[in-house]
Amino acid sequence: MSSGMAACTEYRERLLDHVMGAPPAAELAAHLKSCPACASESKRRQVLGTELDAELRRLANPDAPAYLAARIASHQRPAPAWGARVAIAATLLAVIAVGAWLVNARRESQTAEAAAAISGWRSPTASLLLPPSQPIYKESSHE
Ligand SMILES: [Zn+2]
Secondary structure (H helix, E strand, O other): OOOOHHHHHHHHHHHHHHHOOOOOOHHHHHHHHHOHHHHHHHHHHHHHHHHHHHHHHHHHOOOOOHHHHHHHHHHHOHHHHHHHHHHHHHHHHHHHHHHHHHHHHHHHHHHHHHHHHHHHOOOHHHHHOOOOOOHHHHHHOOO
């Protein structure tokens, strides 16, 4: 086995296998214990490997990241709910307006019918109170 920087270079090449999940060989493990530089490099690569793994999992995960899901929830969900509320309110207003119009139209129609009935109706008392000069009483009046 070589020693010094050459050995470290060789071990650091073997670190890749260690980072990818393979347990370090006894020789490499012994070198990592005795060489702070390689041990530090091993930890750095393990951190990078963990970050790479997390990144790969994130990219492979079809589900949106939590922050994106939260953003979608905060922006998209209230919008349809708001729109639905507006649609319901508009529908209710339309129903109320049409209902009020129908009631009003019916009331006006009834009022017109009642007015027509009243205008066409002659009270006998009103006829009796007519002045005698009225033609209708010329025939049957006391005069
Ligand atoms: Zn080393």
